[in-house]
Amino acid sequence: MNAGLLALLLVFLPVLMGLLSLAARKISVQKAVVGIMAITMVLLSLALFWEMYSTGADVLSFDADEILIAGVGIPISLLIAALDFALMAYFIFIGVQYRNTVVIIFGLLQLIPLGILEAMEFGHTVSPSIVIDYLAVIMALVISIVGSIIIVYALKYMDEDQRQARFFAVMTIFLGAMNGAVFSNNLLWLFFFWEVTTLCCFLLIRHERTKEANESALRALIYTLGGGVAFAFAIVLIFTQMETLSLEEVLVSGGIAAWAIAPVALMALAAFTKAAQVPFQSWLLGAMIAPTPVSALLHSSTMVKLGVYLLIRISPAIAWETSLMWLVASVGAISFLGTAILAVMQTNAKRVLAYSTIGNLGLIIMCVGINTSFAISAAIVLLIFHAVSKALLFMTVGVVKHEAQTLDIEEMENLRCKLPFVAGAMLIGIFTIMLPPFGMFAGKWLIVEAASSGFPIVILLLAIGSAVTALYYAKWMGRIMTVGATCDLPAAVKSKLSKIYKITLGALVACAIALSLLIFQVVQYLVNPYILSVFGETPLSDFEAVLPLIVMLVLFGGVVLLTMKFVKIRPDMVSTSYMGGENFEYKLAGAYYDKRVPDAGVTYIFNFVATIVVVAMLMVALLTEVI
Amino acid sequence: MDWWVLLAIQIAIIVLAPFLAAILLGLDRIITARMQNRVGPPVLQVLYDFFKLIGKKPMLLNRPQVIFAVLYLMFVAFAFVLFVLGLDLIIIFFAAAAGSVFLAVGAFTVRSPYSHMGANRELLQIAAYEPVFLLALLLIGIQAGSFNVADLYAVGDLMILLPLVFVALIAVLVIKLQKSPYDVATAHQEIVSGPYIEYSGPYLAITKLGHWYEFALMLGVITLFFNSDNIVVSIIVKIALIAVAMLVVQVIDNVTARLTKERMLKFTATFGIIVIAANYAIIVVLQNVGVI
Structure with a gap:
């Protein structure tokens, strides 16, 4: 199969399956859908690796311009832009809902520069929009295999949960968004998927809807949205200075453009918030409140890994x-x-x-x-x-x-x-x-x-x-x-x-x-x-x-x-522990x-x-x- | 040298080194005794004890206890083997470090208050000496331009340039040999030999053998500090270095009382690291001035 198609499947399949499982009313059907998705994801990611390996290429690039919806070709960039604005609007809505000014401000601080940027870059195309190299393959393998195993585990763990349909939908969309982020070469796409993971993380931490869960979720949202603001400004700086939105082109530019270091530092800052580095660690500690499969997912194959992925990706730029x-x-x-x-x-x-x-x-x-x-x-x-x-x-x-x-x-x-x-x-x-x-x-x-x-x-x-x-x-x-x-x-x-x-x-x-x-x-x-x-x-x-x-x-x-x-243990070989001649109950220190x-x-x-x-x-x- | 001669020598070192280390510990006991106006045990008493332990009936509390004792022995012995084969110093460090962690875990596996206390203290000791040990090895490697032990034996001037690293290693040796003031883990008067307390007979012998390998490895690192083309001079100075290190450790042992675990952490974290940093700074300055 074509590597580009595999990559697209790795992004869209979990999203579609997630929505499908949400639509299915019966829990048994949902479970079947999620289970099938997990197995398919593992196979798809392995197929992607095999495809890369058998072509012998280090990097495969693709253009994904249009997607056919009901016979009408819609540019993907436009679709992502629209979804991105919807996402920002939703963040601001969350801010209003929880009466949290910081969330509203961070939402606006992303919405405004992105609005300006979308207006400026209208008609600008990034080619290639999808770049698959071995770093992306490694990430896809980690996300799809470890992530899927965690989701299957959650099928049992969340067995008695009241809101499991939504839970599994968010979990699978999370995986899709992660895959999307690692394949995107268009910075705006990358940013969109980055923010989707922020949203998924918020929803998953909030899952139990207790006071503590709400607070922790909001804290996670504030920290990671703050990182998103830094990311948004980085993209604006890159586009205004280098007139490109292709991550690949930025990295090979050698940092000679004026204001080349600033966006790199801003992206590093965004990555630090995502990877919960000190001094931004408190959101990840608060995230403990979520059900354990969520912690497993956030800590291993998603969320924090996106932060370090971005740093590894931009590491040539850090060396400038x-x-x-x-x-x-x-x-x-x-x-x-x-x-x-x-x-x-x-x-x-x-x-x-x-x-x-x-x-x-x-x-x-x-x-x-x-x-x-x-x-x-x-x-x-x-x-x-x-x-x-x-x-x-x-x-x-x-x-x-x-x-x-x-x-x-x-x-x-x-x-x-x-x-x-x-x-x-x-x-x-x-x-x-x-x-x-x-x-x-x-x-x-x-x-x-x-x-x-x-x-x-x-x-x-x-x-x-x-x-x-x-x-x-x-x-x-x-x-x-x-x-x-x-x-x-x-x-x-x-x-x-x-x-x-x-x-x-x-x-x-x-x-x-x-x-x-x-x-x-x-x-x-x-x-x-x-x-x-x-x-x-x-x-x-x-x-x-x-x-x-x-x-x-x-x-x-x-x-x-x-x-x-x-080493065999016979009853006559077993001794008791030394207690200094005393006999007392003790709790281990x-x-x-x-x-x-x-x-x-x-x-x-x-x-x-x-x-x-x-x-x-x-x-x-x-x-x-x-x- | 033919390869089989070399191999024979290497195997001989690997097999005999722990027992030589044990004899050194026997000497150490005699000298300590003389410092305290006692006669002391025979030199080979350590070995007599060892062989007697092996012959005892095995008594144990549970199986994991034995597993971790064997792991401890195997990992420190493996570290020593790598050292004798002249391989990478950092991997050697990691293997030995894993070994010492296994000793503590072994002590945790039994439900015994003294053993647990000892294991906790052992871990704190590891936290205290390991950074200093690692930094010392790194500085040796940087100075020599290689981390391979075989290459390090070809470098002559380590002692001249890294005297303070040698001092830091003595501090590490004090802890490794469970000597005052840092014998907090095995503190025999208060927690009756800590992590070792629940081992007896052949299993205690296993931990002892492991301890000797650790000691032998430390001595091996000390021998890195002086190398000469003249093999006789080389060997004499190496032995002298070991003797000096051991004597200093003994004097420290005899003139100090046991400190608390906090004091131990503070001392190694400050003294050990400062001494190594100072040595690093001196080298950098000398390099910039153009002396070396």
Whole structure:
């Protein structure tokens, strides 16, 4: 099949299916529609990769000018413009509905420049409007595969929900919009899809319609709309200065145009809000209130990933200005260290995961700041693996919430016995996010690159941050393993796991393990073609460099399996734990890293520093133009 | 050198190094005893204990405990193997770091107050020394222009240019060897050897072997600091460096009392990082002046 057609299908199919499931009255029909969509999306994204691979091209470009609706050809640009205005109007309506002036102002601040721009560019065509390169393919694979698995998981998770029809419609449209954003070369299209994800995110966080949900949703909307304003102004600047709306042309322009840096800095700012980097992190923490599948989706394959996608996409432009590289890397490094420290003090699993997401995205952004071929490769590898592991972790946490009614890590003691399958999946999620070869593989490149390219402050934050990250994950791993010699639980405590949970968790576990074993192939067939097209060189092409990491993985699996097989436990071998001769009931000291340092204080410090860096980034962009 | 001779030497080092490290720890115990006006145990007491432990009947609390002890041993041993093979220093660091995390997780898997306390403290220790260790390795790599251990052994002047990194590594060694003032995790008077408490017999022996490999790796890093074309000089100075490091660690151990975990974090985060940063600054200045 034609790659352009596949791309269009990946955008429109989920949207259509979403609307279709909304129209269907019966829940069973809706579920069938959503299920079919999920499978089709996975197949389509794989077909897209195959198409790219078999043509041997690094980049495929297409023009999509018209769409036939009832026999009448309507220009897609016009359609998107109309939808875009409708979207802005809806944002303003939300602002009025919730009596929130900030939302109204942000809505207007997007509406006005876009109105002017649409008027100015009327008749201007962008060719090609769709560009599919390997970065877009990687994103489409992550969105379509991980996203679909999460949606299938949600079929079970949201089983008893009253508003599930709307829920699934928004979830699937979300995937479509994400795919749309990564394929768009026309900046206005990209902006439209960007704002659709903002809307979907708002609707999903608001889903439960409680007071808290409304507040969190509104906060998310304010932050991400603010980023949208920056994006809108960036597009206006680009069009007025460079007279193009093609992202490709902007990136190859070399930054020689007057006012070239300012739009880049504005886009980076938009990406920071989307990726919830410090100081914009509070919306993602508030988003915890949403049902767990929503968190899984927002944190792994959509929303925040769009932010880092944009940064990777514009990374050649960030390299135009050295100070910009520095500042972008600093925002990432500050987010990484700050959230690691904050995560240590949390016991709520979702909150720990939220901080860890911000930190991991910080790592990716650090890579973009360092901007060498190694660093960008590391960024993409991190992006892929983080999506799989984080989705897996959120989904396991969701199952624990359903089956054991807790989100508190301290209460996950004995999980290995209560929900062995889930505990195993959770452990694999944690291992793959922090231990070899996932975390380490990219982390190693990143650290060495940072060191040899001369980013000393970044290295310092990175070194401390990674040690602290190991701390909070190890604490969590330990807690779910804590157990006596055997699992003799009353039958009532053991719960039987739904098939959908088993299949979806199993699929992600399989993805995680396969990706780690095939890390070299992932780099060779997915990452390298993109790096080659941008940098003209591929840093990693010999297998020997990754061999030790793969040996570590095999070592790990081997030790676990062999020890399980050969260490036998006979009753006479079991001893009891040492209690210092006393006999007392005790609760395990989960509060060891207690809040002697308050969250708010730490957050305040990091927000303060990060705000200075972000302001400095914008000032640099302005000053380089003025001087 | 023929490849098989090299391989034989490498295998010999990999197998014997932990026991040599253990003998060094035996010497350490004697010297400590003499400093305290005691006679002290025989040099090989550490090894006698080890072999006695192996012969004991295995007792355990649960299976994951054993899994993580073995993982700890395998990962630190693997790190040491990579070091002997002359591979990438950063990967070696990661493998060893994963190993030490496994030790803490192993201690978490049992429901035991002292073990958990020890594991929490062990993690804090990791957070305290790991950044310093990593920065030290990075500075070595930057200075030598390569992160491959094999290349690093061909560089002669590390000690002259990185004396402060050497000082920082001694601070790391103090923590790694569970010596005062930073023996917070195993603090035998208060939490009775912390993460190790629920291990016994052969499983305790496994953790001990792991600990020796970690120690051997640290000593390996110390030997990177001086290299000479003359192999005899090279070996003598390397041994001298190890002796100096060990003596300093011992003196520190004997003249200090245990500090709190907060003090430990503060000390390494300030002293360790400042010392390395100062060394980095000196190198940059020297490079700009044109001395090196």
